[in-house]
Amino acid sequence: MSMVDLRSRLPALAPSILDADFACLADAVRLLEAHGADFIHLDVMDGRFVPNISFGLPVVSAVRRLTRLPLDVHLMIVEPERYVEAFIEAGATIVTVHAEVSPHLHRTVQLIHEHGARAGVALNPATPLALIEEILPFVDVVLVMTVNPGFGGQTLIPSVLQKVRRLRARIDEQRLPAVIEIDGGIKPSNVGAGIAAGADVLVTGSAVFHADDPAAVLHALRTEAQRAWLAHRSGSSDGD
Numbered sequence: 265m266s267m268v269d270l271r272s273r274l275p276a277l278a279p280s281i282l283d284a285d286f287a288c289l290a291d292a293v294r295l296l297e298a299h300g301a302d303f304i305h306l307d308v309m310d311g312r313f314v315p316n317i318s319f320g321l322p323v324v325s326a327v328r329r330l331t332r333l334p335l336d337v338h339l340m341i342v343e344p345e346r347y348v349e350a351f352i353e354a355g356a357t358i359v360t361v362h363a364e365v366s367p368h369l370h371r372t373v374q375l376i377h378e379h380g381a382r383a384g385v386a387l388n389p390a391t392p393l394a395l396i397e398e399i400l401p402f403v404d405v406v407l408v409m410t411v412n413p414g415f416g417g418q419t420l421i422p423s424v425l426q427k428v429r430r431l432r433a434r435i436d437e438q439r440l441p442a443v444i445e446i447d448g449g450i451k452p453s454n455v456g457a458g459i460a461a462g463a464d465v466l467v468t469g470s471a472v473f474h475a476d477d478p479a480a481v482l483h484a485l486r487t488e489a490q491r492a493w494l495a496h497r498s499g500s501s502d503g504d
């Protein structure tokens with residue numbers, strides 16, 4: 265399986281199904297696919313790394329059967345290295361683990377790549393970039409949490425956008441392959457600030473699934489992301 269090309273899709277929308285109606289998950293995935301999602305973001309939570317339990321391998325497999333879109337699996341679990349192979353087997357295209365619970369991060373990134381998926385590393389709002397300094401050249405995605413992980417529907421923490429700016433500068437000056445994904449509290453009114461700070465991929469959950477018209481929100485996110493990309497990032501890689 266060739267690894268998905270992340271850079272050709274930027275700026276990319278990666279809607280999270282965490283706040284979708286799980287009684288109608290197929291409808292939710294089809295809506296995302298029909299209205300411009302580039303990835304499907306799946307938030308796996310174990311009730312230990314975060315104070316919430318969401319879903320696991322069966323849901324990833326089910327979503328894999330529903331769509332051809334790349335599956336962006338965000339593991340908010342302890343000991344993620346024990347499960348990366350199973351999530352790739354279930355259909356994950358990108359597997360993102362939290363640096364805070366990955367003492368052997370280089371080995372875990374190698375493991376993800378060995379099994380044909382793209383490797384992401386996630387940072388909680390209070391976690392400094394220094395924690396991923398050594399692994400940065402080897403990852404495909406840096407997932408910068410713009411809320412404290414565990415729940416949808418929270419408010420973006422503005423100070424984290426400074427961390428995104430610093431990460432953007434580091435990736436650009438070292439010409440590294442990693443894309444920056446921001447996750448939490450993203451909506452049409454702040455997606456431009458996220459792109460301007462340097463984000464490439466935008467995760468959004470409740471803004472879409474709590475809306476009266478989710479399709480309209482997806483289109484608003486796309487329009488705003490494109491506007492901001494043209495205004496601030498037009499020299500970046502080939503985002504359309």
Ligand code: DX5
Pocket residue numbers: 280282283305307338340411412413414415416417418447448449450467468469470471
């Ligand atoms: C939170 C998850 C996020 C969240 C995004 O722990 O990682 O992906 O579901 O949802 P909103 O957009 O509602 O913050």
Ligand code: ZN
Pocket residue numbers: 280305306307338447467
């Ligand atoms: Zn997430």
